[in-house]
Amino acid sequence: MTFFKYFIFTFIFSLNAQASLKVMTTTSDLAALTKIIGQDHLEIFAVAKGTQDPHHIEAKPSFMVKFHNADLVVSQGLELESAWLDPLITGARNPKIAQGTQGFLELGSQLNPLEVPTGVVSRAQGDVHPGGNPHFQLDPLRMGKAALIIADRLSQLQPENKDEFQKHAKDFKTEIEKKTKLWQKRIQETGIKEIVTHHKTLTYFCSRFQIKCDIQLEPKPGIPPTASHLLDVIHQMKEKHLKTIFIENYFDDDSPQKIKTQISNISVDRVPVSVGGEPEIQTLEQLYERLISAVEKAAQ
Amino acid sequence: MKNILYFVIGSFFAPSFLWAQQPSLNSPNVSANALFLYRNSNFASDDLSTTRNGIDLEEAEVAFYSDVDPYTRLNILLSLHPEYEVNGTKVEKSFVLEPEELFVESNQVPNVTLKVGKFKATFGKHNYLHTHVFPFIDAPLGNTQLLGDEGLNDAGVSAAYLVPTDWFNEITLQYLQGEGENEEFNSPTPSDGVGLIHWKNLFDLSEALTMELGGSYAQGKNSIGGTTSLSGGDLTFKYRPIVGGKYHSWIFAIEYIHRNLEQPVAGARSKDEIAEAWNIWTKYQFAERWSFLLKRDEFQADGADSTLNTNALNNGHISKTAAAFVFQPTEFSSYQLEYDLTHGPSNSKGDVDEKAIYLRANFTIGAHPAHSY
Numbered sequence: 268m269t270f271f272k273y274f275i276f277t278f279i280f281s282l283n284a285q286a287s288l289k290v291m292t293t294t295s296d297l298a299a300l301t302k303i304i305g306q307d308h309l310e311i312f313a314v315a316k317g318t319q320d321p322h323h324i325e326a327k328p329s330f331m332v333k334f335h336n337a338d339l340v341v342s343q344g345l346e347l348e349s350a351w352l353d354p355l356i357t358g359a360r361n362p363k364i365a366q367g368t369q370g371f372l373e374l375g376s377q378l379n380p381l382e383v384p385t386g387v388v389s390r391a392q393g394d395v396h397p398g399g400n401p402h403f404q405l406d407p408l409r410m411g412k413a414a415l416i417i418a419d420r421l422s423q424l425q426p427e428n429k430d431e432f433q434k435h436a437k438d439f440k441t442e443i444e445k446k447t448k449l450w451q452k453r454i455q456e457t458g459i460k461e462i463v464t465h466h467k468t469l470t471y472f473c474s475r476f477q478i479k480c481d482i483q484l485e486p487k488p489g490i491p492p493t494a495s496h497l498l499d500v501i502h503q504m505k506e507k508h509l510k511t512i513f514i515e516n517y518f519d520d521d522s523p524q525k526i527k528t529q530i531s532n533i534s535v536d537r538v539p540v541s542v543g544g545e546p547e548i549q550t551l552e553q554l555y556e557r558l559i560s561a562v563e564k565a566a567q
Numbered sequence: 568m569k570n571i572l573y574f575v576i577g578s579f580f581a582p583s584f585l586w587a588q589q590p591s592l593n594s595p596n597v598s599a600n601a602l603f604l605y606r607n608s609n610f611a612s613d614d615l616s617t618t619r620n621g622i623d624l625e626e627a628e629v630a631f632y633s634d635v636d637p638y639t640r641l642n643i644l645l646s647l648h649p650e651y652e653v654n655g656t657k658v659e660k661s662f663v664l665e666p667e668e669l670f671v672e673s674n675q676v677p678n679v680t681l682k683v684g685k686f687k688a689t690f691g692k693h694n695y696l697h698t699h700v701f702p703f704i705d706a707p708l709g710n711t712q713l714l715g716d717e718g719l720n721d722a723g724v725s726a727a728y729l730v731p732t733d734w735f736n737e738i739t740l741q742y743l744q745g746e747g748e749n750e751e752f753n754s755p756t757p758s759d760g761v762g763l764i765h766w767k768n769l770f771d772l773s774e775a776l777t778m779e780l781g782g783s784y785a786q787g788k789n790s791i792g793g794t795t796s797l798s799g800g801d802l803t804f805k806y807r808p809i810v811g812g813k814y815h816s817w818i819f820a821i822e823y824i825h826r827n828l829e830q831p832v833a834g835a836r837s838k839d840e841i842a843e844a845w846n847i848w849t850k851y852q853f854a855e856r857w858s859f860l861l862k863r864d865e866f867q868a869d870g871a872d873s874t875l876n877t878n879a880l881n882n883g884h885i886s887k888t889a890a891a892f893v894f895q896p897t898e899f900s901s902y903q904l905e906y907d908l909t910h911g912p913s914n915s916k917g918d919v920d921e922k923a924i925y926l927r928a929n930f931t932i933g934a935h936p937a938h939s940y
Contacts, residue, residue: 328735328769354937
């Protein structure tokens, strides 16, 4: 009898396991968000880890194996993954996840992107994204909207769990909106109005929390800092009395350390810009909380 | 031919919006690549050498690729490169425009990529690389000596099957026409083709370290009526740390090729040419935009008989050592300074050691497709 019960349990468990959707996300942030919505109904794998620059991921064939078995690909889009996602999808030989199918979801263009270039776009301007800045993961409200979009797509792929997906997405959106108001208040209290960053990764964060982020250590997007540009940054920081530099954690901090020798009393913080960017950052809320705390710390 | 040339040249100077535009239904993805090479070699100082010292356009490539429909994808890659020919007491330069690759691939077949057209055969690790992604200026000795200047590149059909295992496990079967520029397979009988099998495995030893292990075998009739068989193996380790991977990475690779070329002898047992080659190289990225490379390359041929085969190899041993620095300002440009020391057959002055220094500049514009890992 015990054996029979064990057999039935194993059979039901295996049926349940087979029913789970396999989701590939291009970044760890989208994996964290999708996990909130789909919970135990999904098996999720993120290609870019939180410590990696998502522009420059190597298209390892081992990722193709995971894409081969996937039911859904969730990408940030806006050409963030253009260097590596296409070969992974092509190499996966899985028609279910081809671009334009139900198994491929690109979020960026649906979230009112910032910094959409106007006029002629050329690589002389650096690594410009014609569709707009792709780093929307640092705006909690846009991630709330993204949750609803993901829930809709998961509902199409697994209609039997539609109510659950929709509920989790709406709960997340409501909760993150509430927290954003509190975070906005905390940022306001710091009095910090402008920070310097390495790349334009924090644009959406800055926009949401009304901080100016117009000065970057990169002379142009994707181009490493040059001596002459750093001198210009130093000049601007002195002129505007700026005291805070945030370095996205996948860049080294050589350049800000050089700036530090020229301007006294500035704070340099290597901040995570994705879930997993630091070992203890395992959720989006923890990520936002870490950034808010970094602004507060810089103000002290 | 002239029209194609004008089109290619026109494409280079097309307005920047051509490169910036998003692919649409009316326009395929377009990209172009130009390689410029400065060479200074003691072997190229001869006035009648077809290998020239000085600065030159090494190669330009123009690629067009796009989905044809939901089922297929078309890839066209044209190559333009200079060619030198000795004409009496002069060396004449001309430009050659040719389809380097031109094939359609399947989009919708589960597990398998089907391909038909002219393409670089999936033999070994180096053969299917385009010139602008060669780790060193020259292809390995095994590839140039045993597969020909252009490598194993021919018209044919291909099926690459992704075996359902936990690791990347791909088996590729190809049938080539056997009428390319490779005399090792260039049978005078039109129905004689080349069969090829390639097995590629890639294991994630950790999140930062991969090991790729490949094996290849090809067989077909050669230009002198015998059978040529090629076998090869390759092993590559790649390391890029999860933290700090923008600034440091490391590659270690080794490839081996063996060729057995039958040289039929009338009324007697065939006399086989046996040749083998291996190369081992490493690349260390020591800063965001800087890398150092080092290579050792060996080649050995025995039994080649020029009375039986007009294209016979020189019997004997060739070795090459190469060292290079690469500066890569962006993913679309790079500069490579390389020193090669080759020990092999003597030149007209009796020198057996070729010492060459190279500087190569590499530029890419447009929507260039990502290269394989």
